Amino acid sequence: MHVIIIASYLTAAAAFLVGTALLGAGWRGQRTGALLVLATMISILWGVFLAYAEWQRTVAVHWILLAEVLHYGAWIVFVSALFSTWPMSGMLRGLHVVAHALWVVLALYCLGPLTGLAQAAGLPFSVNVPLVGVLVLALTGLVFLEQIYRNVQREQRWALKFLVIALGLLFAYGIFLYSYAVLYRQFNASAWAARGFIDALLVPLLLVAAARNPQWSLDVGVSRRAVFYSTSLLVVALYIIATAIGGYYVRLYGGDWGRVAEITLVCFALLLVLLIAFSGQARSRLRVFLHKNFFSFRHDYREEWLRLTATLSAGDTELPQRAVHAIAQIMDSPAGALFTRDDADDFVAEARWNMPTPAGLKLPASVPAFGLMQTRRWIYDLSEPPPLGDEQLRAPAELTGLPHAWLLVPLVLEDRLVGFVVLAHARARRAFDWEDIDLLRAAGSQVAGILAQAVDARRLAEARQFEGFNRLTAFLMHDLKNLAAQQSLLLQNAERHRHNPAFVDDMLATVANSVQRISRLLEQLRGDAAPARHGRVPLAAVLDKALDECHAQSPRPQYLPATDELWVQTDTDQLATVLGHVIRNAQDAAQAHGHVTLRVRHETGHATIEIEDDGAGMDEDFIHNRLFKPFFTTKASKGMGIGAYQARAYVHSLGGTMRVDSTPGQGSVFTIQLPLAEPAGAAVVAGKPQAAP
Numbered sequence: 001m002h003v004i005i006i007a008s009y010l011t012a013a014a015a016f017l018v019g020t021a022l023l024g025a026g027w028r029g030q031r032t033g034a035l036l037v038l039a040t041m042i043s044i045l046w047g048v049f050l051a052y053a054e055w056q057r058t059v060a061v062h063w064i065l066l067a068e069v070l071h072y073g074a075w076i077v078f079v080s081a082l083f084s085t086w087p088m089s090g091m092l093r094g095l096h097v098v099a100h101a102l103w104v105v106l107a108l109y110c111l112g113p114l115t116g117l118a119q120a121a122g123l124p125f126s127v128n129v130p131l132v133g134v135l136v137l138a139l140t141g142l143v144f145l146e147q148i149y150r151n152v153q154r155e156q157r158w159a160l161k162f163l164v165i166a167l168g169l170l171f172a173y174g175i176f177l178y179s180y181a182v183l184y185r186q187f188n189a190s191a192w193a194a195r196g197f198i199d200a201l202l203v204p205l206l207l208v209a210a211a212r213n214p215q216w217s218l219d220v221g222v223s224r225r226a227v228f229y230s231t232s233l234l235v236v237a238l239y240i241i242a243t244a245i246g247g248y249y250v251r252l253y254g255g256d257w258g259r260v261a262e263i264t265l266v267c268f269a270l271l272l273v274l275l276i277a278f279s280g281q282a283r284s285r286l287r288v289f290l291h292k293n294f295f296s297f298r299h300d301y302r303e304e305w306l307r308l309t310a311t312l313s314a315g316d317t318e319l320p321q322r323a324v325h326a327i328a329q330i331m332d333s334p335a336g337a338l339f340t341r342d343d344a345d346d347f348v349a350e351a352r353w354n355m356p357t358p359a360g361l362k363l364p365a366s367v368p369a370f371g372l373m374q375t376r377r378w379i380y381d382l383s384e385p386p387p388l389g390d391e392q393l394r395a396p397a398e399l400t401g402l403p404h405a406w407l408l409v410p411l412v413l414e415d416r417l418v419g420f421v422v423l424a425h426a427r428a429r430r431a432f433d434w435e436d437i438d439l440l441r442a443a444g445s446q447v448a449g450i451l452a453q454a455v456d457a458r459r460l461a462e463a464r465q466f467e468g469f470n471r472l473t474a475f476l477m478h479d480l481k482n483l484a485a486q487q488s489l490l491l492q493n494a495e496r497h498r499h500n501p502a503f504v505d506d507m508l509a510t511v512a513n514s515v516q517r518i519s520r521l522l523e524q525l526r527g528d529a530a531p532a533r534h535g536r537v538p539l540a541a542v543l544d545k546a547l548d549e550c551h552a553q554s555p556r557p558q559y560l561p562a563t564d565e566l567w568v569q570t571d572t573d574q575l576a577t578v579l580g581h582v583i584r585n586a587q588d589a590a591q592a593h594g595h596v597t598l599r600v601r602h603e604t605g606h607a608t609i610e611i612e613d614d615g616a617g618m619d620e621d622f623i624h625n626r627l628f629k630p631f632f633t634t635k636a637s638k639g640m641g642i643g644a645y646q647a648r649a650y651v652h653s654l655g656g657t658m659r660v661d662s663t664p665g666q667g668s669v670f671t672i673q674l675p676l677a678e679p680a681g682a683a684v685v686a687g688k689p690q691a692a693p
Contacts, residue, residue: 005054008196013047015200016040019207035081036210039074040203046071047196065130066110072137072174073103075167079144099140106133131181138174141167163209166202173198304330308443312450319454320351323447324421327409328353330443331436333423335404340419340451341365347419355405355424361398365417368392373410374417377441380408381432407432409440411448418448483514485584489553506551513549534654536677539566539607543600546579554592557583557611562600566607567677570654578647582611582670585644589615589668606656606673614667623660 020040027033049067053059076099110130149157149164173195180188311326312319320338328336335354339347347363347370363370372378372393380387382405386394395408404424411419421444490507497503540561547557568575586596590613599610618627628644648658655675662668 002054005193005196006051008193009047009051009054010196011047012196012199013044013051015203016043016047019203020044022207023210032078032081033210035078036206039078040206042070042074043199047199050196060113061127062110062113062130065127065134066107068134069103069106069110069130069137072134072141072171073107075170076100076103076137076141076144079141079148079167082148095140095143099137099144102133102140103137106130106137109133128182131178135175135178135182138171138178141171142175145171159212160209162205162212166205166209170199170202304439304443308446312447318351319451321353323411323451324351324353326447327421327440327443328423330439331407331423332426332430333406334427335424337402337422338419339363339422350419355403355422357402358398363396363398367396369395369408370417370420373408373420374412374415377410377412377444379410379437379440382406382408407440409444411444411451413445413448413452418451421447480518483517485553487511487514509548534569534571536567536569537572539568539600539609539674542568542570542572542575543579543598543609545572545576546583547598549576549580550583550587553584553587555587555590555594555596557586557596557598560597560599562602562607564602566600566602568607568654568674569677570674574650575654578650579609579611579672581644581647582672586611586613586615586668586670589613589617591615602676603673605676607676609672609674611670611672612667617664617666617668618660618662619664623662627660 020037023033023037023040027037046067050064053064080096080099106129145164145168149160152160173191177187177191177195180191307329308326311329312322314322317325320340324336324338328334337349337353337355337357338351340350342348342362344362345365347365349357349361369380372387373380378387380395382395382400386392399405399408399422402422405422406425407423409421409423410417411421490510493503494507543559543561547559550557583596583598590596594614597610597612599612601608601610628648651658651672651674657673659671659673660668661671
């Protein structure tokens with residue numbers, strides 16, 4: 001018993017130490033909170049001192065009784081401070097004063113042997129006096145607690161019930177302990193040894209009471225998760241202790257079978273603990289019990305919202321599946337199904353989580369129940385009668401017939417019912433009240449927004465795919481238009497020049513070029529065309545190819561080549577197409593009797609190509625706001641409006657620039673600058689490994 005007593009009171013001191021740390025960290029200066037912190041601090045010293053006294057066994061009894069008086073006196077002071085909130089009757093006020101005077105007098109009496117005043121006055125120290133005094137203090141504490149609980153309003157009792165339970169047990173145990181000591185002139189050894197463990201169990205209740213009473217100015221946050229796991233560990237520990245005690249007595253009185261029975265019992269108990277620990281229903285029942293009895297609100301809203309966000313943002317499953325799981329975990333439901341609108345505006349099952357649904361199940365959006373869910377965000381409890389007593393508002397039978405169906409949670413976004421989630425019954429039977437409704441409505445709106453964003457993102461991706469396809473189609477149509485214009489020009493001149501061998505040769509070359517370009521366009525449409533490869537090509541060859549494509553149209557450009565050979569990094573066909581487009585635009589602007597000039601110059605690191613015409617010209621507003629805008633054209637039905645846009649985009653992709661200078665009535669100059677490729681000799685030298693010095 002000696003070791004048990006030391007362990008008991010050290011356990012109490014450790015528990016009060018943790019409680020004091022939490023209370024002290026949350027103290028905001030209020031007197032009531034300070035007295036609670038002071039009472040727990042004195043309880044720490046009380047536990048340490050009694051453990052020390054048991055260890056030494058040489059401490060005088062009056063010191064032990066002094067510690068008892070101060071322990072109960074500190075809690076009397078705290079309980080008395082709670083009366084400042086309510087008016088006290090005359091008798092209760094008198095008892096209040098007597099209680100304070102009593103513990104002070106008892107403390108001085110216990111100090112009598114130390115000071116020698118009692119012996120000088122002829123009053124020897126008697127153990128019975130502090131024993132009876134502490135018993136009276138414990139009785140007074142119970143009276144105070146009963147008066148407090150009786151005088152508060154009924155709706156306020158939840159805030160004080162854990163305090164009343166904790167201190168009521170503390171004072172009641174003191175009454176039992178000291179009444180036994182007064183009657184038998186000694187303490188009950190077992191009761192004295194167990195008191196430390198029992199007082200340690202009271203600390204969590206005091207912390208919950210402090211958290212529920214902010215007027216004490218104690219900002220104490222009790223984590224639901226910590227309470228859940230600590231309670232679980234406590235239950236398991238008590239269970240193991242009870243099993244060990246049972247095994248001991250089985251071995252003691254079991255004879256030959258005792259040892260075998262003890263081992264079997266312990267293994268069976270451990271197996272039962274494991275089964276319960278891994279049981280979702282058992283954990284759910286414990287969680288419901290704690291939330292119902294230890295906390296003012298059923299849900300920890302911060303934790304619920306963080307868990308909802310984490311579930312929706314996880315990437316382990318598809319979003320609809322995560323949406324069902326996110327809603328289900330709020331109600332501790334093991335199964336659910338998500339229904340969303342299809343193209344025909346019917347609700348169909350999009351995701352299932354442990355809840356099978358009939359194949360091909362469709363529910364029309366015109367069902368009155370869905371209208372109520374949309375307008376009033378009504379959450380259906382399928383075990384309850386129809387809302388407002390209207391049979392027309394009853395949930396569809398197809399949903400109530402789903403396995404273990406319990407709740408219908410609407411997913412409403414901007415007054416539109418995006419979908420709804422069917423939840424199965426929770427693992428532990430529980431009430432469904434306003435707290436659950438408010439949280440499910442908020443979570444449903446959040447999930448509806450996430451699902452709508454996912455749908456919009458999918459549609460945006462499809463729109464971008466169509467945009468890319470339409471852009472490719474527009475470019476191909478633009479090239480086909482140019483080819484058709486060439487063929488049309490040949491037909492116009494065929495009657496007049498068909499007997500001219502030079503014209504026939506030119507026509508055949510143009511037709512061959514057109515066939516080649518059409519074949520390449522068809523390959524692009526089929527996706528068979530190899531990606532364009534940029535290589536080092538002579539710029540003169542590219543310009544010759546572009547001029548050949550434009551020579552059939554008047555006026556023919558005047559070509560002023562560069563004095564030296566220039567090389568660029570590009571694809572010959574694509575750059576020739578771009579330059580050809582700019583040249584044809586200049587021919588269209590200059591008309592048949594105008595002039596078009598093509599000049600090439602070598603500048604530092606660049607090749608400069610100027611295409612000049614003497615057409616009508618353009619103003620600054622047209623150049624900056626409309627010239628390079630896709631699908632804008634000045635040629636009415638003859639143009640696509642993407643040629644200039646395509647030309648500038650390709651020049652920029654090569655690292656070049658395109659500039660336009662124009663004056664209305666005088667003409668325009670398109671200036672294209674392209675970076676020069678390295679000379680062939682430099683490339684070869686760079687490719688050779690250099691010799692070591």
